[in-house]
Amino acid sequence: MKRAIRLIRRRAISSIPVLLIIVFLTFLLLESASGDAVDAYLVSIGGGDPSLVQSLRQSYGLDQSMMARLWLYLSSLARLDLGWSVAFDRPVLGLLIERLPNTLLMMGSATAFAFGLGTTLGILAGARPGSLRDRLLSTTSLILYAIPGFWLGLMLSILFSVQLRWLPVSGIETIASGRTGLARAADIAAHLALPVATLALIYLALFLRVMRAGMAEVWTLDFILFARARGLSRTRIVLRHVARNALLPLVTMLGLRSAAMLGGSVVIESIFAIPGFGRLAQEAVSGRDAPLLMGIILTSAILVILINLVIDMLYSWLDPRVGASEAAS
Template identity: 75%
Template sequence: MNRALRLVGRRAISSIPVLLIVVVGTFFLLESASGDAVDAYLVSIGGGDAALVAQLRQSYGLDQSALSRLWLYLGSLLRFDLGWSVGFNRPIAGLILERLPNTLYLMGSATALSFVFGTLLGIVAGAKPGSLRDRVLSIGSLALYAVPSFWLGLVLSITFAVQLRWFPTSGIETIASGKEGLDRALDIARHLVLPVSALALIYLALFLRLMRAGMAEIWRLDFVRAARAKGLAPSRIVLRHVARNALLPVVTMLGLQAASMLGGSVVIESVFAIPGFGRLAQEAVGLRDAPLLMGIIVVSALLVICVNIVIDLIYVLLDPRVGASEVSS
């Protein structure tokens, strides 16, 4: 337990410079973009005079230099304050807390399903490299991985929502349904079937191919040959010796794919009109709301960092030697 806590502490401290680089880099990228929230607001109301422009820029702090605003923003982050949304005219933290659960539902469900079923199918394929089932699963996963997530989402939506009418076409739950408790949870689950499937199938193919490749490599190692020579049962060799060691790179890839999974969820949210981070980011871009975009990126970076810390803990559980070396170094 103490070893795990020390590892989490080391990872959290080492993530601070990464987060700082993300914040500063994103700030200056947004600063280099043409236009701001005041320009978007003036377009929406049909224009304004110079006095109104000056008043709006002063009220939102846009009349200050970029370095001054960056310094103020870093100070607000230390107070856990993400600032004020110019486009929505409300605190950014409240907006993100409204949308974040929907993205977490989608991202978490797709991650769990793709990892579990991708790993299991990878074990099935890698148990007998070169067999018919191995070739079928390998070709199928390659074809599936080549399919764009938005196209797969559209196909699933047209087939199962529009034509068969088995699932809703959009949204996260039925609007004004009045459902609570278990009924509401089931309603949300029904709305998430298609978007989760569209996102999970792509990454399922990735984990399947990675698990299969790892097992094919481990089959040639000496300790597996020794286990065969001892007369151990084939199922025990596959599960205890081959699959367990091949699982480590798959777990590592799970952490590396956290950012990609978050980006994929943004695309799927747009296809299925889910009010999550993706829709919020689109609205922020349309409104040229730089503070809101900064808040979304900061929270996204924190989410990816937390996922990778959890993956590190799982890695330690699978291979305690890693945790011992990390803590002692």
């Protein structure tokens, strides 16, 4: 427990300069981009007179210098205030709290499904490398991984929503359904079935191949030969020795792919019209809403740091030597 607390403390301290660098670089990139929220608003209403433009820039604080706006934003962050969304005319923090749970629910379900089933199939394939089962699973995973996510999502939507009419075609839940409790949970699950399946099938193939490759490498190590010489059953060798040691690179891939799903959710949420974090980022870019986009990038960075912290904890559980070296350093 103490080792875990020390690891969390070290990660928390090291994440502070990382977040400051991300905020500073993101602010500079947004400043160097042409146009702002006022320009996007004028385009949507068909233009405006100079007095309107000047009043809008003053109300949004865009008439100040870059350093003044940066200092104002940093001081607001110190008070946990992420600013005001120009496009939605709402606080940024409220928008993030509203949209983020939908994406986390979709990503968490897809990651759990892909990791669980991909690991199981990878163990089945890696238990006997070169067998017919291994070749069939490896070929199937390669085909799945080669399919573009947007195309897979559209095909699943056409098949299960348009043709068979088994699942809803879009949204996070039925609008104004009045459902509560288990009925609402079942409705949300039905709406998330297709986007979760789309994300999970692609990453399932990746996890399967990584697990299979890791097990094929572990089979050649000396301690596996020693376990065979002791007369241990093949099932025990596969589960207790080969699969456990092959999990380390898979856990690393889990952390990388979980963070990448935040970017991939933009396409999936657009296809299935899910009001999530990725779609909010798309709306912020199209509306040139710099405060909202800054909040989205900062929140994404925090999520990536938290995911990597969980991966470090898993590493220390799978291999105590890793956790001991981290805590001691």
